[in-house]
Amino acid sequence: MAELLSQPFSWLNLIIMVSAGVVVLGVVLVFVMYAIYFERKVIGWMQLRNGPNRVGPWGLFQTVADVLKLMIKEDIVPAKADRFLFLIAPIIAYTPAFAIIAVIPFSENVFFADVNVGILYYGALSSISITGILLGGWASNNKYAIMGGMRSVAQMVSYEVPLIMSFLGVVLLTGSLNMKDIVAAQQDGMWFIIPQFLGFVIFLIAGNAELNRTPFDLPEAENELVAGYFVEYSGFRFAFFMLSEYVYIFALSSVMTVMFLGGWDAPFGLTFIPGGVWFALKFLLLVFYLFWARATFPRVKTQQLMGFAWKVLIPLALFNVMITALFKTISQAG
Amino acid sequence: MAVRTEEMLLNVGPQHPSTHGVFRLVVKVDGERITEAIPVVGYLHRGTEKLAEDLTYTQIIPYTDRLDYLSSMTNNYALVQAVETLMDLEIPERAEYLRVLAMELNRVASHLVWWGTNLLDLGAISPFLFAFRDREFIVNMLNELSGARLTFNYMRVGGVKWDAPEGWIKKVEEFVPYMREKLKDYHTLVTGNEIFLARVKNLAIYDDKEAIAYGMTGPVLRGSNVKFDVRKNQPYSIYDRFEFDIPVGETGDVYDRYMVRMNEMEQSLRIIEQAVAQFPEEGEIIAKVPKVIRPPEGEVYTRMESSKGELGVHLVSKKKDKPYRLKLRRPSFVNLQLLPKLLVGRTMADIPAVLGAIDIVLGEVDA
Amino acid sequence: MWGTGFFKGLGFILKQLKEKKITSQYPDEPVIMPDRFRGIQHFIPEKCIVCNQCAKICPTGCITLTGKPNPDPEKKGKVIDTYDINFELCILCDLCTEVCPTDAIVMTNNFELATYTRDNTLKDRIWLDKNNINVREENH
Numbered sequence: 001m002a003e004l005l006s007q008p009f010s011w012l013n014l015i016i017m018v019s020a021g022v023v024v025l026g027v028v029l030v031f032v033m034y035a036i037y038f039e040r041k042v043i044g045w046m047q048l049r050n051g052p053n054r055v056g057p058w059g060l061f062q063t064v065a066d067v068l069k070l071m072i073k074e075d076i077v078p079a080k081a082d083r084f085l086f087l088i089a090p091i092i093a094y095t096p097a098f099a100i101i102a103v104i105p106f107s108e109n110v111f112f113a114d115v116n117v118g119i120l121y122y123g124a125l126s127s128i129s130i131t132g133i134l135l136g137g138w139a140s141n142n143k144y145a146i147m148g149g150m151r152s153v154a155q156m157v158s159y160e161v162p163l164i165m166s167f168l169g170v171v172l173l174t175g176s177l178n179m180k181d182i183v184a185a186q187q188d189g190m191w192f193i194i195p196q197f198l199g200f201v202i203f204l205i206a207g208n209a210e211l212n213r214t215p216f217d218l219p220e221a222e223n224e225l226v227a228g229y230f231v232e233y234s235g236f237r238f239a240f241f242m243l244s245e246y247v248y249i250f251a252l253s254s255v256m257t258v259m260f261l262g263g264w265d266a267p268f269g270l271t272f273i274p275g276g277v278w279f280a281l282k283f284l285l286l287v288f289y290l291f292w293a294r295a296t297f298p299r300v301k302t303q304q305l306m307g308f309a310w311k312v313l314i315p316l317a318l319f320n321v322m323i324t325a326l327f328k329t330i331s332q333a334g
Numbered sequence: 335m336a337v338r339t340e341e342m343l344l345n346v347g348p349q350h351p352s353t354h355g356v357f358r359l360v361v362k363v364d365g366e367r368i369t370e371a372i373p374v375v376g377y378l379h380r381g382t383e384k385l386a387e388d389l390t391y392t393q394i395i396p397y398t399d400r401l402d403y404l405s406s407m408t409n410n411y412a413l414v415q416a417v418e419t420l421m422d423l424e425i426p427e428r429a430e431y432l433r434v435l436a437m438e439l440n441r442v443a444s445h446l447v448w449w450g451t452n453l454l455d456l457g458a459i460s461p462f463l464f465a466f467r468d469r470e471f472i473v474n475m476l477n478e479l480s481g482a483r484l485t486f487n488y489m490r491v492g493g494v495k496w497d498a499p500e501g502w503i504k505k506v507e508e509f510v511p512y513m514r515e516k517l518k519d520y521h522t523l524v525t526g527n528e529i530f531l532a533r534v535k536n537l538a539i540y541d542d543k544e545a546i547a548y549g550m551t552g553p554v555l556r557g558s559n560v561k562f563d564v565r566k567n568q569p570y571s572i573y574d575r576f577e578f579d580i581p582v583g584e585t586g587d588v589y590d591r592y593m594v595r596m597n598e599m600e601q602s603l604r605i606i607e608q609a610v611a612q613f614p615e616e617g618e619i620i621a622k623v624p625k626v627i628r629p630p631e632g633e634v635y636t637r638m639e640s641s642k643g644e645l646g647v648h649l650v651s652k653k654k655d656k657p658y659r660l661k662l663r664r665p666s667f668v669n670l671q672l673l674p675k676l677l678v679g680r681t682m683a684d685i686p687a688v689l690g691a692i693d694i695v696l697g698e699v700d701a
Numbered sequence: 702m703w704g705t706g707f708f709k710g711l712g713f714i715l716k717q718l719k720e721k722k723i724t725s726q727y728p729d730e731p732v733i734m735p736d737r738f739r740g741i742q743h744f745i746p747e748k749c750i751v752c753n754q755c756a757k758i759c760p761t762g763c764i765t766l767t768g769k770p771n772p773d774p775e776k777k778g779k780v781i782d783t784y785d786i787n788f789e790l791c792i793l794c795d796l797c798t799e800v801c802p803t804d805a806i807v808m809t810n811n812f813e814l815a816t817y818t819r820d821n822t823l824k825d826r827i828w829l830d831k832n833n834i835n836v837r838e839e840n841h
Contacts, residue, residue, distance in 0.1 A: 299457025481737035526706035
């Protein structure tokens, strides 16, 4: 994969690259469909229900049916909406979500771009999505939607900071922003969840907030704002917002796996199981946590959310960076 | 360039997920902050009071089922209590016990729905399912007793319609420890949760004076540290035979109202336990009442403690088989009056929390 | 301690995974209602004496009935001619069966009333007569 990028341009290479992109898109779509299925099943079981069980065996085709339904639904644009912005908002929200996947290494050999500033790239792109959400809320010309959009921005502005700062501990320990190097560093030593536990917790909370999921699902808080920023969206434009939300789950859980759980590194020397499987297992554990939290927690308020970010998470993240730097200096000196 | 902001008028409801029915709240918001809130009620108005003037006393009972449809038993009782007081009827012992059992079970069921929906308003999705699982037991028991799951139409002037079926008392007895166990689980899941506490503590505080001035009753009054419960202060039916406490809150915030209701469920279970123990072996279930009920001329105001507060019935009789005037004092409606004051200065996110803590049922607000 | 509530809640929710599911498989498995359940009425024309009590007691006025003179000239009184219950209005309150002196109208445990048109909600005496399964045993 990596050598493909360094080769000179040729039509064959282009076709390979495009088809690889399409394959990834397919994988992501299947993941999203089954993530939604998994979420509904897990939350169903936690709430003593059966979850989807009508379409296909054990309801396996439920989300397929849902997606199909969304695709063939009428694409409604409200008369008083800002038409252009309304139409492109879901695309703006989705594109960066998909582009993030490029830098995530899934195992030693399966990755798409070996970028030296991988983490920075992740942080930069993930904050573009919010523009789409804000635009969607604004362009809908709906009071609930604009409130949802504003909340979303406020939330993102607050949580981007601790999220990026929680990376810093890991970056300090490895001395690299490249995700492959980070995994390599964990393969040599221990997983960063142990020395960087505080960073892990901050990342988990801030990432949860960035995903707009319970308990931080304020932008779409259905009990106050009905559906928040996508209240006016229907059909496949709504599906795109939904899709970008779940692709972010995919991306964020992958990044966390890479940064804190050792990526494809096999624990206890169980190397006979391929790295991809280990990656998937760790990744699923994090996804499960997100669903689990959704079944448990009530939603926080905007003020509390922002207060928590600025007063608790950012100082903690700074503290984490300081301590890490201190230890690193001491250990290098000693 | 000067940044200009303006307030916007937002219609919350009548079709909104957390207004619990067709309640409309017109709020003026400055960003997220509410500067004015005007509740608009009446979307579910069916004119029960006026309809009652053209119905015989027995016919009104099914209509009362549909006021506060979550606790129909207490509504049934409120009406028959007024008629019985006017007629000066002696109610058989067994009927009284059946009434108390049914009413207390219904109170628990009503509070369970409140618990589930209030948490749903706060964004927690699971409690609703747990609450409904346990409510299902009560609903099934009341179904066995009265033949309906929601609109029981169980009480009659002078007694009750059905005697307890075989083994029913045993079921109620077994339900009490089960429910106690589940209440503990509820506390584990919700009451200790920090997000929940941050959302409800010190939210929408009003003191006892204000609560009394606005005529609030029920858990919303007791949450502000007023020890007033019609069951204790003016015992009706046979409530003077049972030992139970009136849970009260201290500060009068949403959390206190929450705790009052949770403790009330426990107290209701205590009453059920005692009623089961004292339940008379046999006896009549309905007093001797004439076939056509014609209460003597006069008027009467009776009150009782429903799950929402003091449910009063003012009945004017002209010695006809139909009431001359029936006035219902619906606690949900009265309790709602403080809402605009509570919401001003709060944010959008507090609307469902505050409204949910008042626990309104639109069927009762609009009657 | 601050923070324990989160873990208690998470632990409780995790424990629910092994609990019994409570979903009732309603359309697949019929719901068995207790005997007293107030479902759609069953009407027995032979027993009816056209006393009109059910129509009078009905709080919503959903029962309309007409009688005709007894075809048997030797017997006095009336027999039922038409008997309609409008299930758009009926609230299944049980009062009609409560007042019926001959148990001509009784409750059943059936409750499936969903139809595609409103016309179907008006049930006549033939339909009500045929609705004779799961009839309630105890009516007073």
